[in-house]
Amino acid sequence: MLAPVRDVKLRMERVGMAFERDGKSVSVLEDINLDVSDGEFICLVGPSGCGKSTMLNLMGGFLAPTQGSVTIDNQVVRGPDPRRILVFQERGVFPWLTVEGNIGFGLAKLSRAERRERIDHYVQMVRLQGFEHTFPSDLSGGMQQRLQVARALAVDPDILYLDEPFGALDSITRLLMRGELLRIWQSERRTIIFVTHDVDEAVQLADRVVVLSARPGKIQDVLTIGILHPRNISSASYLEHRDDLLKKIGLAYTA
Amino acid sequence: MNALTQPSRWEKFFWPLLAAALLLLLWHYSVIWTATQVFPSPLSVEKGLAELFRKHVLWSDIGDSLRRVAIGFGTAAALGIPLGLTLGWYPAANQVLNPLLQILRPISPIAWIPIAIVLFGIGDHAATFLVFLAAFFPIVVACVSGVSNVPTMFRRAGRNFGLSPAQILARVVFPAALPQILIGLRIALGISWLVVVAAEMIAVDSGLGYLVIDSRNSGKRYDLVVAAMLLIGLIGLALDIGFRRLEKIRSVRWGFGHES
Amino acid sequence: MLKYVVASLFRVTWGFLLAAVIAIPLGLTIGWYRRAGMALSPLVQVFRPISPLAWIPIAILWFGVGDLAAIFLIFVGCFFPLMLTAMSAVHNIPAVYVNVGRNFGLSAADFIYRVLYPAVVPQLIIGSRITLGIAWLVVVAAEMIAVNSGLGFLIIDARNAGNRYDLVIAGMIIIGTIGLLLDLGMRSLERVKSFRWGYSED
Numbered sequence: 060m061l062a063p064v065r066d067v068k069l070r071m072e073r074v075g076m077a078f079e080r081d082g083k084s085v086s087v088l089e090d091i092n093l094d095v096s097d098g099e100f101i102c103l104v105g106p107s108g109c110g111k112s113t114m115l116n117l118m119g120g121f122l123a124p125t126q127g128s129v130t131i132d133n134q135v136v137r138g139p140d141p142r143r144i145l146v147f148q149e150r151g152v153f154p155w156l157t158v159e160g161n162i163g164f165g166l167a168k169l170s171r172a173e174r175r176e177r178i179d180h181y182v183q184m185v186r187l188q189g190f191e192h193t194f195p196s197d198l199s200g201g202m203q204q205r206l207q208v209a210r211a212l213a214v215d216p217d218i219l220y221l222d223e224p225f226g227a228l229d230s231i232t233r234l235l236m237r238g239e240l241l242r243i244w245q246s247e248r249r250t251i252i253f254v255t256h257d258v259d260e261a262v263q264l265a266d267r268v269v270v271l272s273a274r275p276g277k278i279q280d281v282l283t284i285g286i287l288h289p290r291n292i293s294s295a296s297y298l299e300h301r302d303d304l305l306k307k308i309g310l311a312y313t314a
Numbered sequence: 315m316n317a318l319t320q321p322s323r324w325e326k327f328f329w330p331l332l333a334a335a336l337l338l339l340l341w342h343y344s345v346i347w348t349a350t351q352v353f354p355s356p357l358s359v360e361k362g363l364a365e366l367f368r369k370h371v372l373w374s375d376i377g378d379s380l381r382r383v384a385i386g387f388g389t390a391a392a393l394g395i396p397l398g399l400t401l402g403w404y405p406a407a408n409q410v411l412n413p414l415l416q417i418l419r420p421i422s423p424i425a426w427i428p429i430a431i432v433l434f435g436i437g438d439h440a441a442t443f444l445v446f447l448a449a450f451f452p453i454v455v456a457c458v459s460g461v462s463n464v465p466t467m468f469r470r471a472g473r474n475f476g477l478s479p480a481q482i483l484a485r486v487v488f489p490a491a492l493p494q495i496l497i498g499l500r501i502a503l504g505i506s507w508l509v510v511v512a513a514e515m516i517a518v519d520s521g522l523g524y525l526v527i528d529s530r531n532s533g534k535r536y537d538l539v540v541a542a543m544l545l546i547g548l549i550g551l552a553l554d555i556g557f558r559r560l561e562k563i564r565s566v567r568w569g570f571g572h573e574s
Numbered sequence: 575m576l577k578y579v580v581a582s583l584f585r586v587t588w589g590f591l592l593a594a595v596i597a598i599p600l601g602l603t604i605g606w607y608r609r610a611g612m613a614l615s616p617l618v619q620v621f622r623p624i625s626p627l628a629w630i631p632i633a634i635l636w637f638g639v640g641d642l643a644a645i646f647l648i649f650v651g652c653f654f655p656l657m658l659t660a661m662s663a664v665h666n667i668p669a670v671y672v673n674v675g676r677n678f679g680l681s682a683a684d685f686i687y688r689v690l691y692p693a694v695v696p697q698l699i700i701g702s703r704i705t706l707g708i709a710w711l712v713v714v715a716a717e718m719i720a721v722n723s724g725l726g727f728l729i730i731d732a733r734n735a736g737n738r739y740d741l742v743i744a745g746m747i748i749i750g751t752i753g754l755l756l757d758l759g760m761r762s763l764e765r766v767k768s769f770r771w772g773y774s775e776d
Contacts, residue, residue: 121470141476147467154568155489164485165475196568214475329613337617352635421750424627424715425726428733428742508625512715515627523628530631539631543624550623 068097068131068250069118069218075126076113086275087113091127093269093278095250097217102261103254104308105271105279111254114276115220118252119145131218141165143218144211149227151207152195158182159191161206165214181209184243201232205239212243218250225260237263241288258308262301263290270307280307354537359544362537371525376549379510379521382438383553386445387506391499394450398457402491403483408458415451423448423509427517441513441521448509449502456498460491493561493569500557507550522546579748582713582724585641589648590709597653598698601660602690611661618654626651626712630720644716644724651712652705659701663694696764703760710753725749 074091077084087110095101103111116122117129120136120143129136131143139145152161162181166174182188185205195203204224211219225233237260244251255261261268262284270280284300291297338356345355354362366372401408423444430440464487472482514523522542529538561570604610626647633650637643667690675689717726725745732741 119474121473139470139473139476141474144474145470147471150465151467151471153468153471153486153489155492155565194564194568325609326612329609330616333613333617353632417750417754419750421746421753422711422714424711424718425729425746425749427718428729428739431733432739504623507623511625512627515630516719523625526628526631530634536631536635543628544620546628547620547622547624551619554619554623 066097067094068099069093069095069252070130071114071118071127072130073127074114074117074124074129076110076117076122077125088117088124089275089277091276091278093281095252097250098248100244100251100264100266101253102265102268103252103271104256104258104261104268104304105276106273106308107256109271109273110276111256111271112222114271115145115222115252115254118218119143119220121145141214142216143220144214144216145220145222146204146207146211146224148223149200149203152203152210154195157192157194158187158198158206161195161210162213164210177213181213184212184246185209185239199232200228201236204228204236208240208243212247212249216249218252221251221253223254223256226255233257233260240264245288258301258304259292262297262304263292268304270304282307352534352536354540358537359540362535363541363545366525366538366541372545375520375522375525376545378438379514379523380549382441382445382510382513382521383503383506386442386510387449387503389442390446390449390453390502390506394453395457395495398454398495399461399483399488399491401454402458402461403487405462415454419451419455424512424516427513430513431517436517436519438518438520440517441510444513444517445506445510449506452502452505453495453498456501457491457495460494460498461487463494464490489565492566496557496561496566496569500554500561503553503557504550507546507553511546522549578723578725578728579752582717582726583752585644585716585724586648586706586709586713589645589713590652590706592645593649593652593656593705594702597656598660601657602664602694604657605661605664615661618657622654622658627715627719630716634720639720639722641721644713644721647716647720648709648712652709655705655708656701659698659705660694663697663701664690666697667693699760699764703757703764706756706760707753710749710756714749725752 071091071093074088075086076088077086079085091114103114105111113122117124118136120129120138120140153164156164159178159182162178163174166177169177178191182191185208187202187205187209190198190202195206198206207224208219225236228236240251241264253261253264265284268282268284269278270282271277272279282300282304286294286296286300342356345353401411426444426447427440430443434440434443468486468490469482472486477485510521511523511526514521515527518524519528522545525542526539526546529535529542561567604614629647629650630643633643633646637646671689671693675685680688713724714726714729717724718730721727725748729742729745729749732738732745
């Protein structure tokens with residue numbers, strides 16, 4: 060099912076980001092212009108150091124752009140907000156809380172009954188039934204990431220940012236997790252912005268792939284992956300898109 | 315490492331007991347062989363202990379020492395933990411206070427004794443004060459270190475979920491720093507025990523430390539000296555083991571590596 | 575005043591070195607042979623909480639009042655921590671290193687020199703720094719009670735013989751400063767490159 064073009068959810072206009080290092084100004088991102096629609100699945104792809112994570116942090120409100128603006132629902136982003144949750148690559152879950160405790164972390168404002176309901180719902184959604192009272196140190200890496208996603212979803216955010224969430228997992232778990240993420244996204248549609256350096260991952264998951272050049276990061280290209288889910292990773296159209304993306308990134312690496 | 319087989323459970327008790335027995339024998343026979351008049355043999359130490367128990371003096375001495383530790387350590391924790399958390403949370407404040415702490419820290423609590431005596435006179439309060447001083451700095455340092463070692467990722471997650479700074483401190487930073495804080499507390503407790511004994515030797519007239527000095531001074535009762543020393547060692551060990559139990563609590567256990 | 579500083583440092587150096595020379599090899603050995611560790615560790619754990627000062631009557635009994643008694647007390651104060659550090663350092667050698675050593679068929683002496691020693695040195699240095707701090711505390715305390723010279727004695731004496739609190743404070747400041755310098759000195763040792771691998775990157 061193609062994501063219907065709805066209103067623009069997130070907009071980055073002429074965004075630039077520069078850091079001070081040793082007295083010099085290092086430009087990490089330049090002239091980023093991007094419109095993301097509600098419910099879209101966007102992947103950010105690019106070589107290491109190209110500013111993908113910085114872009115995510117800007118969108119999340121953890122950093123303020125040195126130029127341009129980031130707006131969500133037509134409001135300028137001024138800081139982190141529970142309506143847009145960031146999921147980290149590893150060790151993002153709180154080790155002193157159980158699975159239940161983690162998922163319930165952002166739900167303090169709800170009544171007991173509501174909280175209970177939500178927690179149960181998301182434990183089911185990420186398939187961690189039976190582990191409600193387990194601590195993260197007794198969970199595998201993949202399970203910990205699922206827990207992080209559940210924690211993020213439990214507060215019902217509009218946007219989910221994922222910063223290479225499967226990067227620390229082995230390749231088989233990674234494949235499984237991609238399927239899980241798609242399943243979750245399709246049952247509870249939210250806007251997802253997903254950073255990865257894995258080309259296959261991008262083509263498998265995204266509606267659109269944003270290719271960033273090497274530092275200073277500019278948007279090199281935006282590819283639309285027009286294949287319906289579930290995507291056959293051996294089909295001709297998939298491979299075509301994949302080749303296309305590789306070519307574009309090939310350019311990105313030699314820039 | 316040398317034996318590839320895992321030692322069985324009974325061995326955990328066997329070897330230490332064997333070593334202890336050998337040590338006792340060695341002690342016993344060296345007393346006999348050197349025909350020393352003064353140094354006690356294990357048997358006389360045991361008799362001395364029984365005597366102390368019977369005289370009921372022992373319980374009040376132990377109680378005094380423990381009480382001073384409890385009050386001194388407790389106060390140090392009550393004041394030190396909030397201070398340490400604040401300094402860790404506001405690095406600017408830490409910059410200001412840290413140099414002062416670093417200078418005060420290596421000054422042995424023992425060196426503070428004259429000041430303690432001036433402020434409190436000889437007695438209970440001086441000892442408690444010294445224990446407080448000795449425990450205070452390690453606790454503050456452990457808290458500062460614990461807080462600054464909390465990964466930024468956790469603080470970000472806290473902000474992301476809409477928590478206020480106070481809530482982040484209470485619900486994210488504090489639990490995350492707790493393992494390190496507990497280690498600091500355990501070490502401070504060990505130091506407190508050492509210091510209370512030392513303080514009692516100089517500035518007070520009750521407690522286990524005093525018992526050690528007094529047994530020698532009034533009558534060269536070295537059997538009692540050694541008996542008191544052993545008690546000091548055992549109680550200190552018990553305190554340490556008790557504290558380590560806390561480290562096993564589930565919501566903190568993650569912070570301690572799997573110790574063999 | 576300077577004489578006292580020298581006296582205190584002299585005692586610390588001797589007590590510490592003596593303890594190091596005996597406790598570290600002993601600790602490494604005990605740490606290596608698991609059953610030896612099982613046997614002796616509880617005993618060490620009982621002796622460790624006994625403040626070195628509690629040994630004073632025994633120290634005076636064996637050595638009389640003077641330098642030797644002070645050195646003995648520092649020795650006692652350093653012995654157990656150093657031994658525990660050495661034992662812990664051996665336990666913390668990654669099994670990988672040991673297996674590599676065995677795999678390459680190293681002789682015992684070779685193994686100790688080329689694998690064991692480099693692996694334990696970083697932790698030993700940290701432990702030594704902490705123990706040196708303890709030694710400095712003990713010497714001051716010991717001098718207050720059992721000797722007639724040194725910085726600790728200075729403090730007690732200044733108060734007893736005339737309430738010279740200016741000297742007391744001066745003494746305390748000197749003690750604190752020297753303690754700090756000793757600590758910094760050891761920390762700079764930690765920075766020596768060939769030892770640095772044992773510490774995580776800051």
